[in-house]
Ligand SMILES: Nc1ncnc2c1ncn2[C@@H]1O[C@H](COP(=O)(O)OP(=O)(O)O)[C@@H](O)[C@H]1O
């Protein structure tokens with residue numbers, strides 16, 4: 323598939339048994355861009371990211387990451403991608419430094435390169451002085467920093483961050499958010515981020531996709547999406563696109579239901595009009 327794009331998918335689909343988690347998604351993400359995938363819980367964000375990182379297999383469709391096919395060249399995909407999972411596992415009996423050395427070795431990096439990168443990352447993430455402490459003694463925010471270091475250690479071309487601030491207290495979330503801003507603004511990397519932080523997404527993302535029930539419903543720049551629904555900001559646009567459409571769907575079904583009497587139907591129509599004003 324395409325080498326011209328950092329991420330390209332065609333009809334990418336994932337079923338878990340009967341459940342259609344991701345339904346024929348088409349993504350075209352150029353190199354150097356930051357893509358934000360937004361959507362309610364259970365919409366299919368994590369499943370998409372796990373397929374793109376060759377962690378789970380697709381059911382059908384095609385996808386390439388960095389020009390490599392996610393099935394036929396899954397090892398290459400893994401080598402060029404950094405991935406911060408939604409619920410990362412850490413080896414609590416290792417120190418941060420030992421853990422990062424271990425991850426570096428998984429990427430076949432030379433010892434001298436690993437050591438230099440660890441020093442850089444420890445400094446960037448303000449973990450100096452704590453790198454030789456066991457991870458079991460780290461706070462959640464610090465653990466998340468170590469996971470981000472692990473995602474960045476092989477200096478990946480393409481970085482996937484799945485809900486990087488979930489499960490963090492506000493101060494730790496703020497810190498991780500600032501680090502991501504720094505990463506986006508400094509490095510000319512391709513970043514794919516699933517997030518609930520709509521202000522961050524509005525500020526940092528070049529392209530936003532909104533996924534609902536496994537389908538990308540809306541895609542565009544934050545400005546395009548905001549303007550398309552006449553919202554003030556991305557948060558309002560997101561709520562209109564995800565929430566309001568559900569209310570309309572529900573009322574629409576009631577109006578079409580032949581068991582509903584005329585008055586009831588009229589009442590709903592009024593309600594609906596009120597909402598859309
Ligand atoms: N390993 C799995 N087995 C079965 N169902 C799954 C599995 N992973 C995810 N799902 C289901 O797929 C849908 C999408 O989940 P997910 O991709 O985690 O959503 P999101 O990250 O947007 O919250 C959900 O209905 C979820 O329950």
Ligand SMILES: [Mg+2]
Nearest residue numbers: 367368408485
């Ligand atoms: Mg998820």
